Amino acid sequence: MITANLSWLLTVLNKGATKASGGVLNPTVLKRFTPAWNTVEFVLKAATFYESLARDIGQQVLSGVAIHRILASVEEQNNWMVASDKEILSRFLSPKIVKNNNTAISAPFGLGAVTQASIMRPYNLLKTYQDFLKKQDQFIEAQFDYQELIITKTAVQYKDIKATKIVFAEGSGVVHNPYFTIDVSPHGKKVFVGNKGEYIIIKAPELQSEAILKGPVMVIPLGDDLYKVGASYGRDDYSTNATLGACEEISAKLSKMISCDFSVVDQVTGIRPTVKDRKPLVGCLHSTKSVSFLNGLGTRGLTMAPSLAGHLYDYLENDVQIPELIDIKRFAL
Numbered sequence: 024m025i026t027a028n029l030s031w032l033l034t035v036l037n038k039g040a041t042k043a044s045g046g047v048l049n050p051t052v053l054k055r056f057t058p059a060w061n062t063v064e065f066v067l068k069a070a071t072f073y074e075s076l077a078r079d080i081g082q083q084v085l086s087g088v089a090i091h092r093i094l095a096s097v098e099e100q101n102n103w104m105v106a107s108d109k110e111i112l113s114r115f116l117s118p119k120i121v122k123n124n125n126t127a128i129s130a131p132f133g134l135g136a137v138t139q140a141s142i143m144r145p146y147n148l149l150k151t152y153q154d155f156l157k158k159q160d161q162f163i164e165a166q167f168d169y170q171e172l173i174i175t176k177t178a179v180q181y182k183d184i185k186a187t188k189i190v191f192a193e194g195s196g197v198v199h200n201p202y203f204t205i206d207v208s209p210h211g212k213k214v215f216v217g218n219k220g221e222y223i224i225i226k227a228p229e230l231q232s233e234a235i236l237k238g239p240v241m242v243i244p245l246g247d248d249l250y251k252v253g254a255s256y257g258r259d260d261y262s263t264n265a266t267l268g269a270c271e272e273i274s275a276k277l278s279k280m281i282s283c284d285f286s287v288v289d290q291v292t293g294i295r296p297t298v299k300d301r302k303p304l305v306g307c308l309h310s311t312k313s314v315s316f317l318n319g320l321g322t323r324g325l326t327m328a329p330s331l332a333g334h335l336y337d338y339l340e341n342d343v344q345i346p347e348l349i350d351i352k353r354f355a356l
């Protein structure tokens with residue numbers, strides 16, 4: 024979402040990764056006890072951006088949340104303590120192992136606590152922001168028809184909308200964009216890779232956890248005894264249907280983390296827009312700035328998006344070079 028100097032946002036709201044996502048802004052990689060890539064810049068920018076967005080739409084966007092990593096052994100306890108002492112991680116990982124007092128959670132080796140994590144309700148945010156833009160007559164909910172786009176070196180026209188630039192921020196939908204001349208997996212050189220993620224929504228009245236639990240899967244409290252659990256990973260899978268296979272896989276992993284009963288009440292899916300080198304795709308593929316892309320947000324798009332959008336804006340409006348690592352031109356044919 025780029026809001027600065029926005030003239031029109033055109034999208035299909037009920038599709039896409041954002042609405043399905045867990046909404047977690049986690050500064051760390053809890054599989055390996057490492058900081059996420061570029062985490063300090065992304066987290067700081069995200070906090071400022073979402074605060075300002077909250078003021079615009081008159082609604083809180085981010086809430087602080089505890090993430091508790093279930094430690095699986097004494098070795099993991101030691102690794103956690105070593106990690107929590109490291110330079111960047113010391114601001115995000117509490118050095119004290121939390122004792123588990125919840126009998127519904129299986130964590131005999133205790134829990135590692137992540138500090139400075141936050142959570143949002145992505146679907147609610149999309150809806151509210153859509154309403155905000157609608158009031159200003161800046162939102163169209165429709166399928167974009169690429170045939171109707173006219174591009175010159177200095178301007179674009181889409182039906183009766185005239186603008187100086189168009190930014191394509193279409194997530195995995197970009198694979199249908201004729202201006203996206205990058206190899207798409209499973210064809211070509213597999214630069215852009217769709218990765219399907221599924222969550223199950225469970226009801227578990229005895230779980231009573233306010234913290235997000237991280238073990239083989241993530242368990243995200245939604246309120247009213249509901250939890251979002253997952254997610255699965257399906258490389259090269261662009262299908263959007265919920266599958267029994269993912270439900271069973273996630274349920275089996277969950278059963279290793281909690282000992283109370285649960286029932287599956289819903290399942291959601293989305294396609295992560297991931298890239299071969301795990302870095303985003305920002306900027307222009309061709310010489311003109313009329314057409315640009317903000318994509319490849321991968322598994323952590325909610326934290327990265329404000330910073331990446333800032334880089335794109337600075338490039339388009341102020342000619343500030345996009346960092347090479349994220350510049351889409353690295354894959355230009």
Ligand SMILES: Cc1cc2nc3c(=O)[nH]c(=O)nc-3n(C[C@H](O)[C@H](O)[C@H](O)COP(=O)(O)OP(=O)(O)OC[C@H]3O[C@@H](n4cnc5c(N)ncnc54)[C@H](O)[C@@H]3O)c2cc1C
Nearest residue numbers: 035039040041044045046047167194196220293323324325
């Ligand atoms: C299951 C799952 C869990 C995740 N959990 C997290 C998490 O906890 N934290 C985190 O930071 N990230 C998470 N992610 C990743 C995150 O959701 C993505 O990185 C991010 O949402 C990508 O945003 P995007 O705007 O690029 O794409 P999308 O959210 O997919 O948005 C693209 C939009 O463009 C629209 N569109 C596409 N083509 C067209 C067209 N031709 N015409 C009109 N509209 C079009 C789509 O309908 C959609 O609304 C998760 C992803 C998945 C799938």
